[in-house]
Amino acid sequence: MRAALYDRYGSPEVLYEGTLAKPVAGPGEVLVRVHAASVNGGELMGRAGKVRLVTGLAGRGFPKRMGVDFAGEVETLGSPVPGLTEGDRVWGTMARSQGFGSAAEFVVVRPRQLALAPAGLELVRAAALPGVGTTVITALRDKARLAAGERLLVRGASGGVGSVAVQLGRAYAAQVTALASAKNLDLVRDLGADEAFDYATTGAADLGPYDVVLDTVGTELSAYRRLLAPGGRMVSVAFDNRRMAASLSYIAGSTVFGSRRVRFFSGNPRHQLFAELTRLTESGAIRPVVDSVYPLADIAGAHRALEAGGVRGKLVVDVRASRAVSPG
Template sequence: MDEMRAALFDRFGPPDVLYEGTVPVPGIKPGEVLVRVHASSVNGGELHGRAGRVRLVTGRRFPQRTGLDFAGEIAEVGSAVTEPLKGTAVWGILPRRMGSMAEYVAVRPRQTSAAPAGLTPVEAVSVLAGGTTGITALRDKAGLRPGERLLVRGASGGVGSVAVQLGKVYGAHVTALAGARNRDFVHALGADEVLDHRTTRPTELGPFDVILDTVGTRHRDYRKLLAPGGRMVAIAFDPGHIGRSLGYILASAVHGSRRVRFFSGNPRHDLLAELARMAETGRVRPVVDTVRPLAELAAAHAALEAGGVRGKHVVRIL
């Protein structure tokens, strides 16, 4: 087993720069495990990486890899690893690098947890990145409390669809912004109110105690909807105005009581394990939009860029 299939691209550009190629199977250090990947999902940050919008982070050396999250099983364990055992079903997110759209990934055990029992790898990975992001945003960054009013922008997407569910888990009244065709889908996730983002102006909304923004635009307009002491968590930037968006968020942390927070997730074992328990008990449900093989990753990227998504575009590796 010297080589494996992996998603690659040799230049920045549109989805069709992606292709299925071969790379060496990663070797593992004594403190690492080798995971046989069964499924991965497409996340917004991967679109920016492929298009070259964050090349200061990704660099310009090619070929480049893509993919952040994975669900699979332990294929090999390092000499210093006692748990998890070979054959254990696990899930996780790669730490600050791409490459999970491949047959194998090498990670430290603390970057994984046991996958949720009762879910297939495709179902599990559909809530993985969105769930860990949602828990960090709503519980840890915003401190969402029972009875508070939560607004979720982009409520039908990979993060928003899980965040709506988490908002109800945490006891909030959830207002969701999504496309009109996704109204019933988002209501079924538990949202108390679903509004069409195309026809609903920010001035018609509010006030809210917490706003989760997965869209990345109009931060200033939505911040005005916060009640005194309200908190807004942004997990996306407008790719055409990253500097302006970041500057505004930083300024909001200094001026006024209605603060905007931003973070880049890097979940560890305890957070992954907590989300797995939520998925096992049905408090968070799978949100699969489409399932494609690795060879059709370009189509998955194109579909996510086109918008109107309902949950996650999942890529089956195994």
């Protein structure tokens, strides 16, 4: 099968479309024919060799693979799975123990790692949601316990996570304030933000107070934590790559602030989260925001684009495409 691979750590140019043996579903496993996968920030760090302790263990040497989430169809079942049959449209993510690997024609996963994809949503566009969607549900519903009428600040609101957070905040009946670049303010308003500010001209000192702050940037955590009202909660789903140790130390040390500490988590979603994301998408509460779609052969181009910044929503890799694909 075709798959996105790399034989050494480095820039996006180390990525290429290679060939691996087609996997086989064993008992209790599902073989998925992948239509598309998205590109995530963690993959950039893995490819560059910035988290070798993790990628070394999961990948077990070179060549290493790319891709966390996927949307596709059930090819075969290793054993019967209630509610799942061959040909079903599904979406999900690789298990944390598997590492990367969804940017390929086929993946093998456990049934708990997927759910039926939303009816009526084209699978290439659907691939933009499993990773970021389940992250946002966990952040706002489970970690922050966002309630109707509360004030929510989304930092990095036009990106992959942020664009979903604005929509889910609206669905939860919160008052949503979005921070994004000037060119993306109309986008985040269209997604449901009550207020939208240009981060280049509006800093932490110009904002607040908020009941919940969702940070997707990872810098200036202390400044944004100070915007929390009494009983407020802050969740960060990113950290400053240039000052990783300092960022992690601050998150750990923030526990002294009690309920106003900075919450951070590493996602490893299960079936119930994917099923909830399907429900929210089918209800119209959440829709994918796709910046551009790349063929598998140009996986390097997708990584270059994400590293360059300014991406609106998600970059998607169409595994089936054999040539360049028009922006989504």
